[in-house]
Amino acid sequence: MISAGVTKYWSLTMFLLFIFFIKSLFLIEGKPQVPCLFFFGDSLFDNGNNNNLVTLAKVDYPPYGIDYPEGPTGRFCNGRNIPDFIAEYLDFEESVPPFANATEADYLTGVNYASGGGGILDYTNYFLGQRYDLKMQIEHHAYTVSQVERILGNAHKSKELLNKCMYISNIGNNDFLDYFLEPILSPATKLYTLDQYAGVLVQAYSKQLKILYSYGARKIAVFGTAPLGCIPQVLHKYQTDGKPCVEWINKDTQLFNTRLLSLVDQLNTNMPDAQFIFINYTAISYTDIIKFALSGFKVINIACCDSKSTTGLCYRDSTPCPDRAKFSFWDNYHPTEILNMAAAKRMYNASSPLDTYPMDLQQLALK
Ligand SMILES: *[C@@H]1O[C@H](CO)[C@@H](O)[C@H](O)[C@H]1NC(C)=O
Numbered sequence: 001m002i003s004a005g006v007t008k009y010w011s012l013t014m015f016l017l018f019i020f021f022i023k024s025l026f027l028i029e030g031k032p033q034v035p036c037l038f039f040f041g042d043s044l045f046d047n048g049n050n051n052n053l054v055t056l057a058k059v060d061y062p063p064y065g066i067d068y069p070e071g072p073t074g075r076f077c078n079g080r081n082i083p084d085f086i087a088e089y090l091d092f093e094e095s096v097p098p099f100a101n102a103t104e105a106d107y108l109t110g111v112n113y114a115s116g117g118g119g120i121l122d123y124t125n126y127f128l129g130q131r132y133d134l135k136m137q138i139e140h141h142a143y144t145v146s147q148v149e150r151i152l153g154n155a156h157k158s159k160e161l162l163n164k165c166m167y168i169s170n171i172g173n174n175d176f177l178d179y180f181l182e183p184i185l186s187p188a189t190k191l192y193t194l195d196q197y198a199g200v201l202v203q204a205y206s207k208q209l210k211i212l213y214s215y216g217a218r219k220i221a222v223f224g225t226a227p228l229g230c231i232p233q234v235l236h237k238y239q240t241d242g243k244p245c246v247e248w249i250n251k252d253t254q255l256f257n258t259r260l261l262s263l264v265d266q267l268n269t270n271m272p273d274a275q276f277i278f279i280n281y282t283a284i285s286y287t288d289i290i291k292f293a294l295s296g297f298k299v300i301n302i303a304c305c306d307s308k309s310t311t312g313l314c315y316r317d318s319t320p321c322p323d324r325a326k327f328s329f330w331d332n333y334h335p336t337e338i339l340n341m342a343a344a345k346r347m348y349n350a351s352s353p354l355d356t357y358p359m360d361l362q363q364l365a366l367k
């Protein structure tokens with residue numbers, strides 16, 4: 001009797017252990033590579049933060065999101081943007097929600113602070129209306145940090161978690177686009193030469209990155225500028241001399257990118273417990289655009305949707321090109337989903353040491 005009872009007890013225990021083992025296998029497999037993921041940036045990253053702002057930089061209407069399961073969400077794209085793909089490659093089950101819509105649980109797993117029109121400097125794109133510049137995005141993150149501390153109940157646990165998160169920032173494009181496209185409205189063109197401006201921007205960026213570090217960030221990726229000389233809005237204003245892009249614009253923004261790369265080195269030296277990386281977005285995106293052009297019957301210089309000449313955004317309810325996979329640009333500023341996917345892939349798993357420095361996102365997650 002006793003031995004039968006014991007056997008029964010043991011087989012039940014073994015059975016439960018087996019279930020636990022199987023379950024943990026699945027849990028381990030489905031686990032994101034970092035426990036939390038935060039995004040900062042401009043319209044290339046924004047996924048809904050501008051929807052409730054009074055601004056011209058807002059895309060909560062069709063045809064935006066035509067290839068996105070939930071339709072128009074505020075993403076400046078036909079489908080998914082780079083943060084969506086990065087979250088997927090880092091094994092997150094869902095995209096990171098916009099800070100504007102965050103719930104309590106979201107603060108622990110990450111939010112997206114990016115805002116269309118936002119720049120490193122507060123006055124960038126002031127003429128578009130409301131937008132969150134980098135400083136305001138970092139202030140929003142301070143709020144998140146306070147919520148994480150409150151939820152976890154102590155500062156030590158909070159710091160432990162925040163140290164393990166990944167922080168990805170893509171900002172600076174609008175500061176340059178103002179300079180190139182709106183020289184009359186841009187205060188910067190009156191104040192600085194382009195070289196001085198690049199220095200001012202990197203200095204302001206550096207200050208905000210140090211604040212981010214003080215909030216516990218230790219795995220930080222910063223993007224260089226997009227290949228701004230290739231976007232249709234720029235192609236409408238400047239000559240390309242037979243090339244696919246305005247080369248001097250791509251070259252001039254390198255004044256910023258090389259300084260940002262040096263900043264990454266400097267921050268890594270001064271903060272040895274942190275890992276900063278530089279993502280060469282111009283290199284990644286530019287080669288993808290050219291490859292795309294050479295792959296036949298592809299359109300790289302005209303937007304897929306009918307775009308307003310003023311804001312470069314699609315007209316509300318306009319009918320876009322039927323085959324989005326054949327266009328590199330969705331509207332006059334923003335790449336199509338297919339290009340976002342190609343770029344995000346190379347950031348996650350770099351195909352050349354020039355893509356990401358000194359490591360790619362996959363390696364950053366392991367740090
Ligand atoms: C955010 O919340 C608003 C309502 O406050 C809602 O209309 C919108 O769909 C939400 N967006 C996302 C991306 O969840």
Ligand SMILES: *[C@@H]1O[C@H](CO)[C@@H](O)[C@H](O)[C@H]1NC(C)=O
Nearest residue numbers: 224257258261280283354355
């Ligand atoms: C980005 O990559 C290009 C090659 O495509 C290279 O010429 C440039 O120096 C790189 N920029 C930085 C800042 O590393």
Ligand SMILES: *[C@@H]1O[C@H](CO)[C@@H](O)[C@H](O)[C@H]1NC(C)=O
Nearest residue numbers: 345346348349350351352362
């Ligand atoms: C990274 O990309 C290379 C091709 O560039 C591929 O051979 C390799 O399997 C990829 N690694 C991972 C872990 O995805």
